[in-house]
Amino acid sequence: MATNLQIAERRVASLNPATGVVLREFDCAGEIEVQDAVARARAAQTGWAEMGVRRRIAVIREFQRKLYARKSEVAAVITREAGKPLAEALVTEVLVVLDAARFLIDNAWGLLRDEPVPHGNLVTKLKSGWLVREPHGVLGIISPWNYPFSIPATETLAALVAGNAVVLKPSELTPMVALELASLLHAAGVPEAVFQVVVGEGAAGAALIHSSIDKLVFTGSVATGKRIAAAAAERLLPVVLELGGKDPMLVLDDADVDVASSAAVWGAFVNAGQACLSVERCYVHRSLYESFAQACAEKTRKLRVGNGMAPHTDVGPMIRERQVRIVEAHVEDAKARGARVLAGGTRLPELGENFYAPTVLADVTHEMRIMREETFGPVLPVMACEDDDEAVRLANDSEYGLAGSVWTRDRKRGESLARRIHAGTVMVNDVVSCFGISEAPHGGVKASGIGRTHGRFGLDEMVRVKYLDTDRMPGMKKVWWHGYGESFTRQMEGFLDMQFAGGLGTRLRGALRAAGVFRRKQL
Numbered sequence: 001m002a003t004n005l006q007i008a009e010r011r012v013a014s015l016n017p018a019t020g021v022v023l024r025e026f027d028c029a030g031e032i033e034v035q036d037a038v039a040r041a042r043a044a045q046t047g048w049a050e051m052g053v054r055r056r057i058a059v060i061r062e063f064q065r066k067l068y069a070r071k072s073e074v075a076a077v078i079t080r081e082a083g084k085p086l087a088e089a090l091v092t093e094v095l096v097v098l099d100a101a102r103f104l105i106d107n108a109w110g111l112l113r114d115e116p117v118p119h120g121n122l123v124t125k126l127k128s129g130w131l132v133r134e135p136h137g138v139l140g141i142i143s144p145w146n147y148p149f150s151i152p153a154t155e156t157l158a159a160l161v162a163g164n165a166v167v168l169k170p171s172e173l174t175p176m177v178a179l180e181l182a183s184l185l186h187a188a189g190v191p192e193a194v195f196q197v198v199v200g201e202g203a204a205g206a207a208l209i210h211s212s213i214d215k216l217v218f219t220g221s222v223a224t225g226k227r228i229a230a231a232a233a234e235r236l237l238p239v240v241l242e243l244g245g246k247d248p249m250l251v252l253d254d255a256d257v258d259v260a261s262s263a264a265v266w267g268a269f270v271n272a273g274q275a276c277l278s279v280e281r282c283y284v285h286r287s288l289y290e291s292f293a294q295a296c297a298e299k300t301r302k303l304r305v306g307n308g309m310a311p312h313t314d315v316g317p318m319i320r321e322r323q324v325r326i327v328e329a330h331v332e333d334a335k336a337r338g339a340r341v342l343a344g345g346t347r348l349p350e351l352g353e354n355f356y357a358p359t360v361l362a363d364v365t366h367e368m369r370i371m372r373e374e375t376f377g378p379v380l381p382v383m384a385c386e387d388d389d390e391a392v393r394l395a396n397d398s399e400y401g402l403a404g405s406v407w408t409r410d411r412k413r414g415e416s417l418a419r420r421i422h423a424g425t426v427m428v429n430d431v432v433s434c435f436g437i438s439e440a441p442h443g444g445v446k447a448s449g450i451g452r453t454h455g456r457f458g459l460d461e462m463v464r465v466k467y468l469d470t471d472r473m474p475g476m477k478k479v480w481w482h483g484y485g486e487s488f489t490r491q492m493e494g495f496l497d498m499q500f501a502g503g504l505g506t507r508l509r510g511a512l513r514a515a516g517v518f519r520r521k522q523l
């Protein structure tokens with residue numbers, strides 16, 4: 001009990017990463033508070049599920065309406081707490097959530113309703129089968145700081161429309177954004193117990209994992225994801241894990257250098273590079289290598305770095321100084337191993353302790369940390385390759401497999417190479433934006449995690465599928481019940497011949513032998 005009280009007495013501070021100003025302080029939820037939240041959610045979930053899909057869709061529609069009305073206010077909260085430019089808060093967060101709501105409004109009824117299952121087996125044609133999708137119950141969501149609105153909101157909306165209750169543990173760095181989400185949902189008609197936010201550090205997340213939740217959705221680091229998977233395995237708790245990436249960008253010899261370099265700069269520096277879908281490795285055909293790298297450097301030097309609330313800011317601060325240190329260490333390691341700094345490569349202390357200059361590195365190799373570890377900062381490493389095969393080999397030479405991109409003027413060539421890249425998503429002639437396509441599943445392979453969010457597959461993660469079987473002739477004994485005997489075995493061989501043999505004669509003989517099945521004496 002003393003441990004619980006100690007956890008509850010801890011406090012976390014929400015800071016503006018651009019200014020260092022404390023926005024608000026919060027008490028950390030302890031184990032007892034988390035368990036109480038889950039208990040309240042469970043008590044309220046049944047009534048929420050019994051409302052039916054159509055009424056829940058109506059709530060999602062009202063949420064969408066209220067979010068649209070407050071889009072600028074919500075974006076400002078995101079920018080103040082997470083640091084990203086206001087334009088990015090609108091486009092990569094608010095817009096994504098509005099569209100996720102649109103997808104569910106348009107599709108949830110069709111995707112969640114009972115689905116008939118056709119039967120191909122001759123015997124089972126006497127049955128009616130249905131797939132019934134039921135909510136898990138109470139879902140726990142642990143969300144990160146880099147997209148503090150769009151990530152938990154898209155997951156929460158899918159969970160709620162499916163009939164679940166949700167307990168959200170946001171990052172301790174961005175709790176105010178999570179509370180904005182709660183305010184919008186409650187105002188739209190979601191009961192307070194059906195969606196709750198528990199603020200806290202890692203201990204609160206651990207308490208949620210060990211509570212009586214029915215499924216967990218986690219977005220975060222590989223190391224934490226592995227610990228969560230191990231803890232979940234103890235009681236077979238189902239999980240969805242999105243664990244980051246080291247996304248490759250392949251620039252082929254026929255690519256448009258101007259377009260591809262602009263994409264690389266945006267893909268590497270959107271949200272100051274703090275995105276799991278960031279361009280973190282760029283492989284360029286040697287014939288374009290120098291011109292591409294110089295184009296990236298020139299465009300990078302033109303980026304305006306500053307407070308995200310300033311209207312002309314292109315790149316904001318990083319979330320905390322400890323994240324800056326990781327980026328700095330990766331760049332210094334690359335420089336020590338022979339990489340050239342074409343732009344940036346330094347902190348910007350005149351702006352604040354969390355600012356790092358957008359950086360372009362050339363002549364990088366896979367021996368450098370910058371090409372092996374997730375940097376999660378404003379760095380674009382560019383490496384030359386000889387041909388398509390080498391580009392694919394290098395792209396797949398990573399423990400991660402979240403997303404990637406291929407750049408070419410030949411769409412079929414690009415799609416062919418995309419199929420060879422080991423990733424959950426591969427884009428041809430675009431980067432990052434796949435997260436904003438509500439119909440597209442989001443998730444990775446290898447160390448990038450398991451499961452999917454978004455779209456129909458993300459909605460499938462929010463339900464348990466039950467097969468419901470009804471016999472059309474309940475008064476008839478089934479032919480496969482007891483009372484076997486030698487003749488029944490021969491008759492069953494005939495039945496198999498009738499249904500599966502290739503020759504007409506064999507099928508006819510099988511049908512005659514099988515006919516005796518219906519005349520035998522059964523128990």
